[in-house]
Amino acid sequence: MSENIANPVTQRHWILIASMLAMFMAAIEVTIVATAMPTIIAELGGFSQFGWVFSIYLLTQTVSVPIYGRLADLWGRKRMFFISTGLFLCGSVLCGFASNMGWLILFRALQGLGAGAIMPLTSTIIADVYPPKERAGIQSWLSSVWGVAAIVGPLTGAWLVQHFNWALIFWVNVPIGIISMLLLTRFFPESKDKSPHRLNLTGSALLMLTVSALLVALLQAESLGLLLVAELVIVAGIAGYALLHHERNASEPLFPMAIWRSRTLLAGNAGNLLIGAAMMGISAFLPTWIQGVNGGTPLQAGSALAMMSIGWPLASTLSGCLMQRTSYRFTALLGSLLLIAGTTLLLTLHRESPVWHAGFFAFVIGTGMGMTSITFLIAVQNTANFAIRGICTASIMFSRMLGSALGTALMGAVLNYNLLLRLPESNDPVQQVMSHSQRAAIDTDSLQHMLNAIELSLHWVFAVSLGVAVMSLLVSRMIPALKPH
Numbered sequence: 001m002s003e004n005i006a007n008p009v010t011q012r013h014w015i016l017i018a019s020m021l022a023m024f025m026a027a028i029e030v031t032i033v034a035t036a037m038p039t040i041i042a043e044l045g046g047f048s049q050f051g052w053v054f055s056i057y058l059l060t061q062t063v064s065v066p067i068y069g070r071l072a073d074l075w076g077r078k079r080m081f082f083i084s085t086g087l088f089l090c091g092s093v094l095c096g097f098a099s100n101m102g103w104l105i106l107f108r109a110l111q112g113l114g115a116g117a118i119m120p121l122t123s124t125i126i127a128d129v130y131p132p133k134e135r136a137g138i139q140s141w142l143s144s145v146w147g148v149a150a151i152v153g154p155l156t157g158a159w160l161v162q163h164f165n166w167a168l169i170f171w172v173n174v175p176i177g178i179i180s181m182l183l184l185t186r187f188f189p190e191s192k193d194k195s196p197h198r199l200n201l202t203g204s205a206l207l208m209l210t211v212s213a214l215l216v217a218l219l220q221a222e223s224l225g226l227l228l229v230a231e232l233v234i235v236a237g238i239a240g241y242a243l244l245h246h247e248r249n250a251s252e253p254l255f256p257m258a259i260w261r262s263r264t265l266l267a268g269n270a271g272n273l274l275i276g277a278a279m280m281g282i283s284a285f286l287p288t289w290i291q292g293v294n295g296g297t298p299l300q301a302g303s304a305l306a307m308m309s310i311g312w313p314l315a316s317t318l319s320g321c322l323m324q325r326t327s328y329r330f331t332a333l334l335g336s337l338l339l340i341a342g343t344t345l346l347l348t349l350h351r352e353s354p355v356w357h358a359g360f361f362a363f364v365i366g367t368g369m370g371m372t373s374i375t376f377l378i379a380v381q382n383t384a385n386f387a388i389r390g391i392c393t394a395s396i397m398f399s400r401m402l403g404s405a406l407g408t409a410l411m412g413a414v415l416n417y418n419l420l421l422r423l424p425e426s427n428d429p430v431q432q433v434m435s436h437s438q439r440a441a442i443d444t445d446s447l448q449h450m451l452n453a454i455e456l457s458l459h460w461v462f463a464v465s466l467g468v469a470v471m472s473l474l475v476s477r478m479i480p481a482l483k484p485h
Helices: 012-044 047-075 077-096 101-129 132-163 173-187 201-219 226-249 257-261 263-283 286-293 298-325 328-346 355-383 386-422 429-434 436-440 444-476
Strands: none
Touching (some): 012 077, 012 101, 012 173, 047 077, 047 201, 047 386, 101 132, 101 355, 101 386, 132 298, 201 226, 201 386, 257 263, 263 286, 263 298, 263 328, 263 444, 286 429, 286 444, 298 328, 298 355, 328 355, 328 444, 355 386, 386 444, 429 436
């Protein structure tokens, strides 16, 4: 697994620009749609289906990531990039024409099917055209796109829905995607494994069934009910077992055996699973703290989260230089320590804490996540040879997405369990304190009791995030103490 020679490509900066445009297109989709959803619901109705607009996108995106990664190795990066980006742009155009929430959810599913390839394929393309010593610095440029999208997305979404039709939030991606495809058509030479291969259709179907059942159970647990969630988990378990048995005996496994035999590849996937879980402890529940416990505004909550998005790309950029001077392991360990420090600081928050404390803590956490995630990615790409680099990169992205879903479900369960213990008589206490009208109607003593209970419950969520961060430190020790070469 030492074949790491980049393709001899001239004018690589155009390929980098094309990849950054594609990454920006996928990154801004997450933030720009969330900002516009109140306006969309006001026009289309269907508030009860609100969660599915986001869940279906995440579901189809996550399920398709490893399949695209394998197809990129078998059929070529360029072909799969064009297919997936075409699906994404087609879904984007159709979303703008949706006449009701049902159609919007269907078209979001199509968008997600296309988005599943954009992140892993752009990272793989960059790994193909830049040698190992340069990859860390170049991949950090891709990471910086997320920081820009976190700031530009909400502002652009708010401006568009205020001055134009909400459909434009989906259509702004079309020219970006077309420019990206044109640049890759002109400057990226196609290359793929010349050996004859076939896609493992049975393994792909079993993987889709396993992940779909598990994600639906996790993402829609509250609306589905305990019995249906249990049935979905059982389906996921049976399909997962069948997938493992099939992969062991398949001539063309979906996940090549080299992935499971390499300590570095295993560590990279385990590390990103943990990063995804820890990230949701911040993204999903820090705004709840700011708006519910602190009584802050949505703008303050969004600003605090933006600090995490700013810290991530800054740390990713620093990691490239640090890896060259030290090693993969040192950089990953340092990132894990920053992640531990940030989640520990969250436990010091109290009702009188200024909001900027939460923002600073989120920034520290973002630096830890950025440093560890880029180190795991570069270590994996520099370990994997060309023939499996696509699926190895995709598996990293897949692990992070799966970790996000697992983290959301786990920490949501921790929060709900603690609230049930401390406020057994209250109906949705978090919603009551976050709504200004409902909060004003609560008498002072009851409000103080409710805030105390929510504060303690959220501290347990942050404690779980800290535990996940500590686990990432242990995984970081599995990364080799080598420099990129």
